[in-house]
Amino acid sequence: MTKSPLVVDSFQSETIFPVLPVAPILSSANRNWDGIHVGYYRQPAWETPEATFLQHTIVIYTGQPVNIELQAEGRWQQKTYTRGAVGIYPAFVPHIVNWNGEIEFIEIDLDPQTLNRFVDESIDSNRYKIIPQSAISDPLIYSIGIALKAELESDGWGDRLYAESAATMLAAHIVRHYSTQSSTLKTVSGGLSRGKLRQVVDYINNHLEENLSLVELSALVQISSHHFARLFKQSTGFSPHQYLLNSRIQTAKKLLILRKDITIAEIALQVGFHDQSRFTNVFRKYTGITPKKYRDTLSR
Numbered sequence: 001m002t003k004s005p006l007v008v009d010s011f012q013s014e015t016i017f018p019v020l021p022v023a024p025i026l027s028s029a030n031r032n033w034d035g036i037h038v039g040y041y042r043q044p045a046w047e048t049p050e051a052t053f054l055q056h057t058i059v060i061y062t063g064q065p066v067n068i069e070l071q072a073e074g075r076w077q078q079k080t081y082t083r084g085a086v087g088i089y090p091a092f093v094p095h096i097v098n099w100n101g102e103i104e105f106i107e108i109d110l111d112p113q114t115l116n117r118f119v120d121e122s123i124d125s126n127r128y129k130i131i132p133q134s135a136i137s138d139p140l141i142y143s144i145g146i147a148l149k150a151e152l153e154s155d156g157w158g159d160r161l162y163a164e165s166a167a168t169m170l171a172a173h174i175v176r177h178y179s180t181q182s183s184t185l186k187t188v189s190g191g192l193s194r195g196k197l198r199q200v201v202d203y204i205n206n207h208l209e210e211n212l213s214l215v216e217l218s219a220l221v222q223i224s225s226h227h228f229a230r231l232f233k234q235s236t237g238f239s240p241h242q243y244l245l246n247s248r249i250q251t252a253k254k255l256l257i258l259r260k261d262i263t264i265a266e267i268a269l270q271v272g273f274h275d276q277s278r279f280t281n282v283f284r285k286y287t288g289i290t291p292k293k294y295r296d297t298l299s300r
Contacts, residue, residue: 048096090131
C-alpha cells in the first residue's frame with residue numbers, strides 16, 4: 001500500500017517538524033501577517049519525507065553552495081544552489097528533497113488565494129498553474145526575501161503593513177512571470193478617488209501608534225487589499241508602508257520641537273515605534289540625523 005504524502009500547512013508552525021529536523025531561526029508565525037509566512041532556516045544534511053504543502057513555497061538560498069536533489073511528479077532533478085538562488089514550489093504538488101550539506105535559506109509561503117486574486121476572471125482556474133522553478137536567478141524575489149528577513153530581525157512593531165505589501169508585490173510577480181498563462185494578471189489603474197484617498201490618509205495619521213495592516217486599510221474603502229496597494233501608490237507615489245513611515249517621521253519631527261516635556265522614547269511610542277533604536281535608525285534614514293541631534297539643532 002502506497003504511503004500518502006505528509007500534508008504540511010506552513011501557517012501552522014508545528015506541522016513543519018516532520019519535514020525539517022531543526023526549527024526556524026526566525027519565523028513570522030506569531031506576527032499575524034495575512035496570507036504570508038516567512039521563516040529563516042539553517043538545516044543539516046537531510047532527506048525529507050514526501051510532503052505536500054498547502055501554500056506556494058518560495059525558497060531564497062543564502063548559504064554556501066550545496067547540491068540539492070528534488071523529486072516531484074515521479075522525476076528527480078539535481079541542482080547546485082549558490083547564494084541568491086531561488087526555488088519556486090507550487091502548492092499541492094508532492095515532493096521529496098535531499099541535500100548533502102548544511103543549508104541556509106529564507107522560505108516564503110504564500111496562500112494560493114493571495115495569488116488567485118491577481119488572476120483575470122477570464123482564465124480557467126483549471127488551466128492556470130504556477131510553474132516550478134529550481135535554482136533560478138530572480139533579483140526581485142531575492143530582494144523581497146532579504147527585506148522580509150530583516151523585518152523578522154526587527155522589533156516586530158509596525159511590520160504587518162510592510163509584510164502584506166511585500167506579499168502583494170511577490171504574488172503579482174509570480175503570477176506574471178511563473179504561471180502557465182501569459183496574460184493572467186489583472187490590471188488596475190486610475191488610483192483612488194479623492195474622497196477614498198482622504199479617508200485612508202486621515203485614518204493612517206490618526207492611528208500612527210497602531211500596527212496597521214493592508215487588509216484593515218483596504219476595508220476602509222471596500223477594495224481588495226491587493227488592488228488597494230497598487231491604487232494607493234498610483235495616487236500618492238508611495239506604497240502604503242512607505243506612506244505610513246513617512247507620516248510617523250513627520251509627526252515625530254513636530255513632537256521633537258513642540259513637546260520638549262516628553263522624552264524621545266515616549267515620542268517613539270506615540271508614532272508607532274516600540275523600540276527606540278528602530279525609531280532612531282528610521283529617523284536617521286529619512287532625515288540624515290538622529291532624533292536627539294534634530295531636537296538639539298532646532299532648539300538653539
